[in-house]
Amino acid sequence: MTYRIEISPTAIHDIEQIFLWLKVNAPEKSYRWVRGCYEIMLKLESFPSRCPLALESEYLDIEIRQLLYEKKYRILFSIVDDENAGIVKIHRVRHSTQQSFDSLKQLLDNDDE
Numbered sequence: 001m002t003y004r005i006e007i008s009p010t011a012i013h014d015i016e017q018i019f020l021w022l023k024v025n026a027p028e029k030s031y032r033w034v035r036g037c038y039e040i041m042l043k044l045e046s047f048p049s050r051c052p053l054a055l056e057s058e059y060l061d062i063e064i065r066q067l068l069y070e071k072k073y074r075i076l077f078s079i080v081d082d083e084n085a086g087i088v089k090i091h092r093v094r095h096s097t098q099q100s101f102d103s104l105k106q107l108l109d110n111d112d113e
Contacts, residue, residue: 010091011090015093033070037093049079064076074094
């Protein structure tokens with residue numbers, strides 16, 4: 001099954017904030033990082049369940065998985081399966097040193113869900 005990718009406004013905001021930080025601190029890497037981030041997200045179209053559960057899954061009512069990008073960034077997502085199609089909902093993009101979420105509201109804050 002091929003999954004449709006949905007990126008939340010909050011995840012897009014996360015990516016924009018990382019880009020702005022990189023633009024100041026590592027300008028040669030900033031555009032390449034964003035392009036690579038979106039490319040790796042698209043790879044979730046196939047077998048998204050191959051990614052491990054995120055720590056956040058212990059605290060939430062939904063299964064949250066993570067895909068690591070450049071060993072430093074965690075792409076947090078959930079998988080929705082139905083009869084017709086599967087959807088990968090990308091909720092957040094976080095640096096691995098950032099604190100994990102312990103509530104669904106915190107994880108999905110500002111999401112259009």
